[in-house]
Amino acid sequence: MNKLTISLSPHIHSGGSINRCMWNVVIAMMPALAVALWTFGLPALWVTLVSVTSCLLAEWVITKYMFHRPSTLANGSALITGILLAFNLPSILPWWMVVIGAIVAIGIGKMSFGGLGCNIWNPALVGRVFLLLSFPAAMTTWPSGVESGYDAATGASQQADASSGATLLTHLNNGETSFADYNFLDMAIGQMNGSLGEVGGLAILIGLLYLLITKTITWHIPVSVIASAAFFSWVLGGNPVLDIFAGGLLLGAVFMATDYVTSPMTHKGQLVFGFMIGCITIIIRRFGAYPEGMSFAILLMNSFVPLINRYCKPAIFGEKERRKMA
């Protein structure tokens, strides 16, 4: 025995770490990634690789040459941003657009605020929305030849598919088809068109299960997003199941709205946050110009997080009783 270490209590630690949380998210995204590769083939792999590499490189360059800090790549957060950004892109997007999206996501979405833990908006979504507004055509051109979730027999929009491809939500937004035409099984296992990560509904739910079992996240955000979207879809006369499985709702509810940094601190706040995301998403889908509203809904609610944190505080134990006494 040389010297005794002294420190304040507690002297033990749960062993949890930022790295473990982040890598658990990466593992949880793997099933959805597999479905994306199965549905879209090699192009999906290229988009993912370009996005991940650009994100890692952007983070490394900025930490080293602008922050002059040790590398933060090992914590996995840039990797998550890379995969999530790819999940939000069509598989046939030109590679240089992916690179721009990645640089915006990491550089502006995260590092400009000071890096991990400091950003206000979900970095991957910042990248996606930047691309969507800059290159609207490319960002809504889906690969042709991928089933869009129709029953082939109805065929109403098959020709449109053949030229540019279209997602379910596009069709819905254009009022081209009725809800009855969709094959939910196909939708659930990824046989539909869309961005990389949003096509495999079941795979995303498997990821959610993993995140819940490993206690990486709690149920509050995903469940409230999905429940509120289903509710508003029903209120506005839509098909709740369709609204949940079509588009990026599940992807957003499980992997993006739950981002620690940009979501509220308390369970109460998380429920409010999730409820509003579901509500705004359905409003945009029904009444907005864009067929999909998930990314806007999340970014919008990200901005409200400080306010939610301010008003959705946990109840201090005994505070109510103290008031009663006074």
Place this chain on the structure above:
Amino acid sequence: MKTFKKGGVHPPEKKTTNNCPVVEMPVPDELRIMLSQCIGVPAKPIVKPGDSVACGQMIAEAGGFVSAPVHSPVNGTVKKIEPTRTPQGIWQDSIVIETDKENPVSFPTPRSDGEVNDLSPDDIISIVGDCGIVGLGGATFPTRVKLSVPKGKTAEFVLINGAECEPCLTCDDALMRRDADKIVKGTLLIMKATGAKAGMIGIEENKPEAIKSMSDAAGKYSNLDVVTLKKKYPQGGEKQLIYAITGRTVPAGSLPIETGCIVDNVATAYAVYDAVYNRRPLTERILTVTGPEVPNPGNFLVKNGTSLLEIMKFAGGVPEDTGKIIAGGPMMGRAVSSLESSATKGLSGLVVLPESTSLRKPEGPCIRCGRCVSVCPMGLEPYLLMLQADVKRWDDMSQSGVLNCLECGCCTYSCPANRPLLDMIKLGKQELRKIK
């Protein structure tokens, strides 16, 4: 199964000594008895160097209202009164006694059941005060003060804390297995002193033997109940225990008596029994010595004032690979700066951590995961308190309710970024106390 509702964590128990019986440690040659052994004012010495003292003789009287006297655990001679390091590293006055091993210790004649029955509540409280009993759960609040129910309040329940939710520690468990009958009698005395109608003994489910022996002992009395509690830290926190057992919530900033409850540790109940029946002041206690590398871990009955080094030697010596020694449990205990310190009334154990687990991991940025908020049993926001402490906004911390913090450490324990949340909260509390 009952437990508290808000927050809490489940650290690995590591109660490796839960089958060890209580072993009495031999009386050391020299005792250094600290004058400050309770949370209030230090005791004032009433002996001088050269005096010979008898076992159980008062050697320092209470220094004020919130204070407790200190007694000699042995026959011996006062050598000197000089500063000794407390386990917390602060130098404080202590009475050094050289043990006289020639003279056998003679114990006073115990009170008979009839004599005890004749004691009035005030008699019991004054015996408890004279015998220097303090809360043995770790807070060391003078029991005499706790048992004196303030005017206008009534005590309905006496809750006896046998939760022992701290990992590693098994001293209360060992005591409950050994002396269930005496703890029960002590509980009845506390009930009599406070006028409470019912007593409840809360024990966590991971101590089946203790639950059994305590249930057997309490079964003879219709006004006593043993309550099995779900395993969760910090169940032994006063407010958490009251909620777990009675479902009542202590108002923020108030004492438990506000809900009609008096909470005492099992070891305190035992000390009350010993004082009232056996006329013996509090001069020894059971403590757990444990750690992965400790050769002979166990639950030892140790005289007040024994040096920590002697205790470690009794447990087989200080292991080669020792990084940190904690006085108390690993969640709330204090890291000891030197083994020259001596055992006090509040010392519930020594936990020896190897080098590899004694250093904190490097601190990362807050990723706002909200774990600290969801584990806080008091409903505070540790991340926010830390931010406020970082910029020295003490008033804001007070507004955020920092004074409700019971320093259980759940926040720091669960933080994935290894942020020193509790350190900063403690700093804030200290600064606020200074302002007052």
